[in-house]
Amino acid sequence: MARMTYLAAARAALAEEMRRDPLVWAVGEDLGRGGVFGQYAGLVEEFGPERISDAPISEAAILGASVGAALMGTRPVVEMRFSDFALCAVDELVNQAAKARFMFGGQGRVPLVVREPIGMWRSSAAQHSQSLEAWYAHIPGLVVACPATPADNKGLLKSAIRCDDPVVYMEHKNLWPLEGEVPEGEHLVPFGVARRVRAGGDVTIVSWSQQVHVCAEAAEALAGEGIGVDLIDLRTLWPWDRVMVLESAARTGRLLVCHEAVAVAGFGAEIAATVAEHTSAKVRRLGAPRAPVGYAPPVEDAVRVGAAAVAATARSMMGR
Amino acid sequence: MPPDQSSRNFDVSRLREQHRLMWRIRALEQAALRGLAEKVVLGAIHPSIGQEAVAAGVVGNLRRDDILLSTHRGHGHTLAKGADSEAMLRELLGRVGGTCGGKGGSMHIADFQVGMLGANGVVGANIVIAAGAAHAIKLRREDRVVCCIFGDGAINRGPFLEGLNWAAVFGLPVLFVCEDNGFAATTRTASMTAGAGPATRARAFGIVAEEVDGNDILAVDAAVQGLLAQVRGGGGPRFLHASTYRLTGHTGADAAPYRPAEEVAARRLEEPIGRAAELLRGAGVDAAALAADQAAAEAEIAAAYEAAFAAPYPEAAEAFRDVQDVGSPLQGAF
Numbered sequence: 004m005a006r007m008t009y010l011a012a013a014r015a016a017l018a019e020e021m022r023r024d025p026l027v028w029a030v031g032e033d034l035g036r037g038g039v040f041g042q043y044a045g046l047v048e049e050f051g052p053e054r055i056s057d058a059p060i061s062e063a064a065i066l067g068a069s070v071g072a073a074l075m076g077t078r079p080v081v082e083m084r085f086s087d088f089a090l091c092a093v094d095e096l097v098n099q100a101a102k103a104r105f106m107f108g109g110q111g112r113v114p115l116v117v118r119e120p121i122g123m124w125r126s127s128a129a130q131h132s133q134s135l136e137a138w139y140a141h142i143p144g145l146v147v148a149c150p151a152t153p154a155d156n157k158g159l160l161k162s163a164i165r166c167d168d169p170v171v172y173m174e175h176k177n178l179w180p181l182e183g184e185v186p187e188g189e190h191l192v193p194f195g196v197a198r199r200v201r202a203g204g205d206v207t208i209v210s211w212s213q214q215v216h217v218c219a220e221a222a223e224a225l226a227g228e229g230i231g232v233d234l235i236d237l238r239t240l241w242p243w244d245r246v247m248v249l250e251s252a253a254r255t256g257r258l259l260v261c262h263e264a265v266a267v268a269g270f271g272a273e274i275a276a277t278v279a280e281h282t283s284a285k286v287r288r289l290g291a292p293r294a295p296v297g298y299a300p301p302v303e304d305a306v307r308v309g310a311a312a313v314a315a316t317a318r319s320m321m322g323r
Numbered sequence: 324m325p326p327d328q329s330s331r332n333f334d335v336s337r338l339r340e341q342h343r344l345m346w347r348i349r350a351l352e353q354a355a356l357r358g359l360a361e362k363v364v365l366g367a368i369h370p371s372i373g374q375e376a377v378a379a380g381v382v383g384n385l386r387r388d389d390i391l392l393s394t395h396r397g398h399g400h401t402l403a404k405g406a407d408s409e410a411m412l413r414e415l416l417g418r419v420g421g422t423c424g425g426k427g428g429s430m431h432i433a434d435f436q437v438g439m440l441g442a443n444g445v446v447g448a449n450i451v452i453a454a455g456a457a458h459a460i461k462l463r464r465e466d467r468v469v470c471c472i473f474g475d476g477a478i479n480r481g482p483f484l485e486g487l488n489w490a491a492v493f494g495l496p497v498l499f500v501c502e503d504n505g506f507a508a509t510t511r512t513a514s515m516t517a518g519a520g521p522a523t524r525a526r527a528f529g530i531v532a533e534e535v536d537g538n539d540i541l542a543v544d545a546a547v548q549g550l551l552a553q554v555r556g557g558g559g560p561r562f563l564h565a566s567t568y569r570l571t572g573h574t575g576a577d578a579a580p581y582r583p584a585e586e587v588a589a590r591r592l593e594e595p596i597g598r599a600a601e602l603l604r605g606a607g608v609d610a611a612a613l614a615a616d617q618a619a620a621e622a623e624i625a626a627a628y629e630a631a632f633a634a635p636y637p638e639a640a641e642a643f644r645d646v647q648d649v650g651s652p653l654q655g656a657f
Contacts, residue, residue: 028462053462054462058489059485059488059489059492061485061488061489063451063481063482063485064451064454064482064485064486064488064489066451067448067450067451067452067454067455067482067485067486068451068452068454068455068458068486068489069455070451070452070455071392071440071451071452071453071454071455071456071457071458071459072455072456072458072459072462073455074440074452074455074456075390075455075456075459075460076459077459077462077463079455094445094448095448095451095452098444098445098448099443099445099448099452103441104645104646104647105426105645105646106423106426106427106431107423107426107427107431107433107435107441108421108422108423108424108425108426108427108645109424109644109645110422110423110433110434110435110436111433111435111440111441143646143647143652144646144647145647146647146649146650166648166649167648168647168648168649194649194650195649195650241649241650242649242650242651242654243650245654273655276655277655
């Protein structure tokens, strides 16, 4: 184990995979200077400018070229800076990357990872703050990963790079400096296996990414009130761990799904519906209002799902 | 009327091969239209009748291990790259043994065994994919090249700008070919396109670009040979603008009433197979031999069509195969 940040864990994962497999390369804007958040710092010195490649501000070309390069057998790691910018490359991801394997009858594979940092940090406003994971969970052919911890940001990124299908890899911008224990060397987190953050018997709370930490804060407060929270970090939205979620919800009889993304048509709806179909658990979900993220702190905070709201919802589910 | 061709020098056997290939393409397109009329080709098809010299002249110059990216109007390109006509027709009919197992159809026809990395249902989308295929070739220090064919409509899409810039910046081995049939779907491209055209746009990126009569197989062949030699020599991307004319509608179902019959009749006189035949006759090839080329092509395609028609549809379970390795497609579904 080593103590490192969420950002450093991902950098270690990429470096290890690039040392292991010469077909892995990374491409995106500003990578030669370490990337917009420093996720690539030092890598061009080790791997050179061909494998840590700068790119023009051409999201469609960055992603589309990576589709072509992946079909040819290389394994591109694509940096999009912000999930918001990746919308300039939706055709390349949704119509091309996600479908090539199927529509060509299995003749080709598209082993690319597209890193799309998500989420609110401070005052980045409507075009640099979105959480768009549900869009991609809806698309057949795509894997969607949303790591919440430094250890997972290493283990999931390594799994993503080794995956033979396209992976939408959504790191949360607010988590870059988060420190935690990270296994050294070969540490692979499989897709579709959730993480139980804390065990409890009263309310199941399912979340992912930064919102896991908000829910953990709420769970701590609820524990002091005698309410036991079974907190599940989903880690990947596709595939997602139905077994752990259904077992927990059936046991506690209460499911609260909580995400930073807009509640309407969010992935929480999928989980809530699944649990409602398969258990008799009481189901609630919490997500952001259906409004763009604002700049001024009070406006921005108005669309955050905070720990107090999570705790209040759990209490009401307990009849308190 | 086509220009006087009596004084041109050419390799008769090479042109004869191209003549045969163009007839195979036309016969395939006619079979596709027949399938549409008989309701066994089920989705949209986009015929390339009248444009065969681009397919034969461009793709005929590629090696088997070179890579080709094509468009929704890609039957001719695919056949010219070496795909099997029966496998192609099975794909068009959605049958077992199709190049994509019947899961892609006309607009997604692909044959990776011969380096044909796919037609594309989205105009211009293949340009950035082609740049990336060339990027991989460069990263791996291979000596093959990529050819990307797109239509005149594609030059108004963003991936045209992004893909040409990308290929030029990284010095990639790719030949871009704008197969200009004059129409962006059912709209005259000129009416919706500013500036001096595809080659001028390519030159703005510093890419060497040539313009050619795309119905003149000799001109296309010569231009492509020159440009491909430059690409293979490490010169970076090159660009060809080949002007042709789409003798059919946008799709097999489009009667193209938006253009006068006289225009089509005049352009039919300039179609490429007849022009190649005229050159061959001038070089002493007799009419019976030229008719035999046509008959052989039609016989091949007729047999392929019958075999495709007799083949079964894929089983329904194919709907869930090759989606992705993780997560069941049936999870949460009916």
